[in-house]
Amino acid sequence: MAESIPLSALPVGRSAVLRSYPAAGAAFLRFREMGLLPGTTVTLIRTAPLGDPLEIQVRGYRLTLRRTEAEAIVVEPNAS
Amino acid sequence: MTTPVLPFPASPASPRTPVYALVGNPNCGKSTLFNALTGLKQKVGNYPGVTVEKKVGTVYSQHGHAMQVIDLPGAYSLAARSPDEAVTRDVLLGRRTDTAQPDRILCIVDVTNLERNLYLVHQIMDLGRPVILVLNMMDLAAEAGLQIRVAKLEKELGIPVIPCEAAHGKGLIELKLAMSRTDLPLPRHRWDIPAPIAPAVSELQASLVENDRKAPLSARAEALLLLTDQDTVRVAGSTTLSERTSEILRSWHKRWQNEGMDWAATLVSSRYDAITRLCTDLVQRDDRSQTAGSTSDRIDAVVTHPLWGWLVLGGIMAALFLSIFTLAEYPMNWIDGHIASLSDLVKDSMAPGDLRDLITDGAIGGVGGVLVFLPQIVILFFFIGLLESTGYMARAAFIMDRLMSRVGLNGKSFIPLLSSYACAIPGIMATRTIEDSKDRLVTILVAPLMSCSARLPVYLLMIAALVPGDQVPILTKVGLMLLMYTLGTAGAFGFAWLFKRTLLKGVPPLMIMELPPYRLPRLRDVILQIVERSGLFLRRAGTIILGISILLWFLSTYPKSPEGATPQEQMSHSFAGRAGRVIEPVIKPLGFDWQIGIGIIASFAAREVFVSTMGVVFNAQSDDEEDTAPLRQALAQAKWPDGSRLFTPLTCLSLMVFYVFAMQCVSTIAIVRRETNSWRWPMFQLAYMTGTAWVLSLLLFQGGRLLGY
Numbered sequence: 001m002a003e004s005i006p007l008s009a010l011p012v013g014r015s016a017v018l019r020s021y022p023a024a025g026a027a028f029l030r031f032r033e034m035g036l037l038p039g040t041t042v043t044l045i046r047t048a049p050l051g052d053p054l055e056i057q058v059r060g061y062r063l064t065l066r067r068t069e070a071e072a073i074v075v076e077p078n079a080s
Numbered sequence: 081m082t083t084p085v086l087p088f089p090a091s092p093a094s095p096r097t098p099v100y101a102l103v104g105n106p107n108c109g110k111s112t113l114f115n116a117l118t119g120l121k122q123k124v125g126n127y128p129g130v131t132v133e134k135k136v137g138t139v140y141s142q143h144g145h146a147m148q149v150i151d152l153p154g155a156y157s158l159a160a161r162s163p164d165e166a167v168t169r170d171v172l173l174g175r176r177t178d179t180a181q182p183d184r185i186l187c188i189v190d191v192t193n194l195e196r197n198l199y200l201v202h203q204i205m206d207l208g209r210p211v212i213l214v215l216n217m218m219d220l221a222a223e224a225g226l227q228i229r230v231a232k233l234e235k236e237l238g239i240p241v242i243p244c245e246a247a248h249g250k251g252l253i254e255l256k257l258a259m260s261r262t263d264l265p266l267p268r269h270r271w272d273i274p275a276p277i278a279p280a281v282s283e284l285q286a287s288l289v290e291n292d293r294k295a296p297l298s299a300r301a302e303a304l305l306l307l308t309d310q311d312t313v314r315v316a317g318s319t320t321l322s323e324r325t326s327e328i329l330r331s332w333h334k335r336w337q338n339e340g341m342d343w344a345a346t347l348v349s350s351r352y353d354a355i356t357r358l359c360t361d362l363v364q365r366d367d368r369s370q371t372a373g374s375t376s377d378r379i380d381a382v383v384t385h386p387l388w389g390w391l392v393l394g395g396i397m398a399a400l401f402l403s404i405f406t407l408a409e410y411p412m413n414w415i416d417g418h419i420a421s422l423s424d425l426v427k428d429s430m431a432p433g434d435l436r437d438l439i440t441d442g443a444i445g446g447v448g449g450v451l452v453f454l455p456q457i458v459i460l461f462f463f464i465g466l467l468e469s470t471g472y473m474a475r476a477a478f479i480m481d482r483l484m485s486r487v488g489l490n491g492k493s494f495i496p497l498l499s500s501y502a503c504a505i506p507g508i509m510a511t512r513t514i515e516d517s518k519d520r521l522v523t524i525l526v527a528p529l530m531s532c533s534a535r536l537p538v539y540l541l542m543i544a545a546l547v548p549g550d551q552v553p554i555l556t557k558v559g560l561m562l563l564m565y566t567l568g569t570a571g572a573f574g575f576a577w578l579f580k581r582t583l584l585k586g587v588p589p590l591m592i593m594e595l596p597p598y599r600l601p602r603l604r605d606v607i608l609q610i611v612e613r614s615g616l617f618l619r620r621a622g623t624i625i626l627g628i629s630i631l632l633w634f635l636s637t638y639p640k641s642p643e644g645a646t647p648q649e650q651m652s653h654s655f656a657g658r659a660g661r662v663i664e665p666v667i668k669p670l671g672f673d674w675q676i677g678i679g680i681i682a683s684f685a686a687r688e689v690f691v692s693t694m695g696v697v698f699n700a701q702s703d704d705e706e707d708t709a710p711l712r713q714a715l716a717q718a719k720w721p722d723g724s725r726l727f728t729p730l731t732c733l734s735l736m737v738f739y740v741f742a743m744q745c746v747s748t749i750a751i752v753r754r755e756t757n758s759w760r761w762p763m764f765q766l767a768y769m770t771g772t773a774w775v776l777s778l779l780l781f782q783g784g785r786l787l788g789y
Contacts, residue, residue: 021345029308030592032348033157035196049386050482053591061193062595064478066485069590 005077007042008054008070015043016075031073035059042075099148100139100259101172101182103204105197106154107471107596108190109216113246114151115608117255124612128178130315130757132167133512141260142253150182156196158203159309159344162515169309170318172207173302174294178317181298184264188214188246191221191228192597194363198355202271205237206304208297210264213241214255219248220597227364236358238268247602266297271354274346277307280332284325291322307332308344376471376597383475393479396472397498400463404456404502411455419448437637438630446629449686450622453505453747454614460499460506461613464513465606467495471598473513481591487573488580490516490591493523497572500530501565504748508755509613518584522576524755525765528748529572531565531740534687538739539564541691545715546732560736568740571772617751624750632685635659648699656681670738670777671731673720683744690739730789734781741773 010016018040021028036042036058043057052067104110114122118137125134135151152171153164160166167176174181187204189197205211213233221228234241240258244251258264273281284303288294294302306321306329314320321329336343382388423440430436467473477491484491492514500507507527514520531539543552543560636656641649651657660677667677675697682693691711698714718726743749743766752762 027590029159029344029348030157030161030590032345032352033159033199033308034592034594035199035352037349037352046380046384048384048478048482049389050479052482052485053478055384055478055595059193059195061196062597064474064481064591064593064595066481066591069592 003076004074006071007044007056007073007075008067010044010075010077012044012046014077015041016077017041019074019076021074022072028069028072031065031069034063036063036073041078097146097148098184098259099150099180099182100184100186102149102151102186102188103168103172103200104154104188104216105156105190105200107594108154108188108193108197109246110151110154110188112602112605113188113214113216113244114149115605116246116249116252118149120608122608122612124616126757127167127176127315128317130163130167130317132164132315134167134179139256139259141256143260145260147259149186150179155200157200157308158305163315163517164515166315166318169305170315172204173298173305175318177319182209184210184212184259186212186214186259188216190217191215191243192217192224192226194228195352195355195359198358199351202269202351202355203301203305205239205267205269206297206301208266208295208301211239211267212255212258212264213237213239214246214251215241215243216246218243218251219245225366227366229362229364233358233362236269236362238265240264269354269358272350273304274350276336276341277343277347280307280328280343283328283332287322287325287328291324304347308347379598380475380595383472384479389479393476396467396476400460401498401501403459403463404499404506408455408459408502412452415448415451415455419444419451434637438633441637442630442633443626445633446626449629449747450618450625453503453617456503457506457509457614457617458610460502460510461610462606464495464510465609466601468513469599469601469605471596474593474595477593478595485591487577489519489522489576490514491593493519493576496523497527497530500527500532503532503534504528504530504745505617505751508748508751509617511755516586518580518586521756521761522579522584524752525579525761525768526572526576528743528745528765528769529568529575529741531568532687532745534745535564535739537688537691538683539736541694541711541715542732542736544712545727546729548716564736564740567737571741575768616754624753625747628746628750629685632656632682636682646699647696651678651693651696666774669782670774671728671734671781672738673726675718676726676735680738680742680744683739684746686747687739687744728789730781730784733784734777737780738773738777741769741776743769 004019005016007016007018018036018038020038021031040058045055045057045062047054048064053064054067054070055062055064057063102110102114114135114137117139122135122137125136126132127134132153137149137151139147139149141147150171152168155165155168157165158169158172160169170176171179171182172185185204185207187201189201191197201211201213215228215230215233218228228243230241230243240261242251242255242258244255246252281300281303284306285296285299288299288302289296292299306325332343383392423444426440426444427436430439464473467476473495476494479491480494481491484493493511496507496510496514498507499510504527507530508524511520511523511527514523539561543557546560547553547556634655636651636654638655639653641653645653656678657674659681660674663677663681664672664674667673667680672680676694678697679690679693683690694715695711698711698718715727716725720726749762749766752765753759756762
């Protein structure tokens with residue numbers, strides 16, 4: 001089983017399975033509603049030219065989120 | 081479960097036209113479908129109390145029966161996170177006093193992205209209203225190798241499902257046929273509400289029926305929604321929950337908190353479980369689906385590249401900026417010319433007198449003052465429309481977000497602020513793309529600090545007056561200009577930073593933004609948007625601008641001087657001249673006398689009026705507007721009563737700094753009033769900007785004096 005890391009630490013181009021959100025996560029409800037649920041596979045597509053925000057692929061579409069949010073989301077990288 | 085059938089109209093005796101609500105995620109082609117269905121039969125207004133656009137259109141069935149469609153703002157979920165989404169939620173739940181709950185709902189989804197799009201549909205199917213599901217972008221799905229089993233979806237959901245390509249007008253006839261059916265069924269889809277939550281849903285539903293007088297099915301949907309919606313976004317004009325229902329909600333929240341259960345997350349997950357089950361049998365992918373979206377990826381590799389990305393952004397912004405500055409000049413001159421000849425025509429055909437002057441200088445001049453903004457608004461919205469409908473706008477926000485976040489804003493404030501260099505009015509109108517209401521307000525508040533094109537003539541005149549001799553060295557000119565632009569920009573970012581930390585403090589908004597695949601722009605939609613925005617500007621801001629122009633004309637014309645007075649004497653004698661003297665004690669410490677005071681007052685019509693007012697005040701009008709030489713000489717000779725020079729270099733600089741910061745444009749005040757729906761913010765803006773201008777000019781002038789300049 002792979003180690004759990006924050007989404008922000010995922011290398012560009014790698015996929016990972018979303019594991020958990022912070023416990024006090026009312027602000028993360030919208031992420032869930034956008035289809036980012038525990039168990040969902042996400043791929044880090046790229047970062048913006050200045051390193052923030054990040055672009056990820058989830059359920060076949062592209063989404064951006066800031067690094068500060070990505071640091072709070074725990075993922076488990078897929079075997080490359 | 082049986083399929084209840086709602087006949088429509090309820091009885092033949094009430095031939096009311098059915099009202100449809102059109103809902104869907106952003107970027108799913110909703111506007112395109114709305115435009116294709118209703119054409120030009122649209123009415124655009126505002127929901128009272130909120131600055132969210134209300135669009136209502138009429139669709140005619142194949143038999144010519146009229147049906148109303150309300151185009152609700154795009155939403156990802158009914159658990160609203162922006163005023164736009166809150167309006168969608170409240171209209172659908174019948175919470176708004178100004179809009180009746182729609183009879184039927186038209187849901188549109190982008191089939192290339194079915195799962196996430198179905199989340200909103202899933203919430204809407206709970207509402208207890210007949211629903212028609214429109215599967216848009218069938219062509220793009222086919223290109224991407226996705227096959228949708230429409231018949232199966234229809235069977236699972238129990239509602240009409242219409243495949244469609246709104247951009248090419250395909251599927252519209254089938255859709256209209258479905259819309260004119262009198263017997264639309266209610267959705268039949270069932271999903272399991274998680275067991276720990278079910279009792280709360282029943283209790284809330286019962287209370288909503290009893291205490292909030294909701295229909296039972298709609299109440300169940302609202303009960304479910306109350307559990308995910310943190311009710312953080314409330315908008316004016318919507319009814320609130322009864323005390324009893326809120327109390328039940330609070331007690332459940334407390335109980336779950338103690339049990340450590342995340343009820344909202346549980347609900348979202350069970351909805352997605354139901355959707356995933358639905359989609360597995362529904363969507364078939366062939367080999368081509370592996371390469372789906374690759375064109376967009378190739379474009380993005382350049383557009384968001386660490387080097388090329390900036391060049392593309394810079395290029396597009398330069399093109400936007402140049403067009404607003406240069407292209408707009410032709411229609412603006414044309415409008416100016418025609419307004420002038422119209423006014424001459426009236427002058428020739430009427431006897432001289434106050435009424436003639438009111439019509440020519442007040443009314444016609446005022447109309448001209450409104451119309452002259454139109455070219456810039458049209459060009460800006462043409463660009464914004466193109467950037468939005470292609471998908472580039474989201475990329476620009478993506479690239480700029482990091483920089484904008486330094487002052488607490490996000491990437492979406494970039495385009496409105498940049499546009500404000502040309503003119504704050506279209507810039508402020510462009511803030512509608514910012515969802516977060518506080519971010520939007522901060523952007524509106526600081527936008528007029530970006531030096532607009534109307535300040536340019538003032539800067540140029542002051543630079544000319546500042547440097548002795550006929551020719552201003554180009555380096556001095558460019559340097560001073562650049563300094564003024566930098567000062568304004570720094571002021572805008574500084575105040576944005578300040579407002580985000582004090583007045584409009586809030587949770588930092590999440591930068592959750594979809595990056596839609598690139599698409600070809602829909603010219604028809606772009607043009608419709610331009611027509612809409614221009615219409616809104618003319619109707620709402622135009623009337624205020626016209627009124628104030630007439631007022632300013634009155635102030636500079638009355639009371640009349642004795643016969644034979646020169647325009648200079650008339651100006652000095654008028655209310656404006658008197659006002660100049662009244663404010664002289666306030667502006668004297670900045671180095672301005674009452675004559676400059678008249679110019680500052682007149683600038684409220686528009687800043688460039690300063691130049692022509694100075695021409696009248698110092699009696700140095702020239703026929704050629706471009707030629708400021710006589711005015712410059714007159715300014716050089718202007719004196720204080722004690723004989724000292726009025727326009728010293730220090731005064732000129734002080735005046736320029738004053739113009740950088742002061743809020744002097746009634747048109748901007750009018751548009752801020754419209755966009756924020758209250759006089760509070762434009763008045764605050766007037767006070768803080770003009771106050772800053774006064775303090776900075778004072779520091780500069782008095783500091784300069786101390787240093788011996």
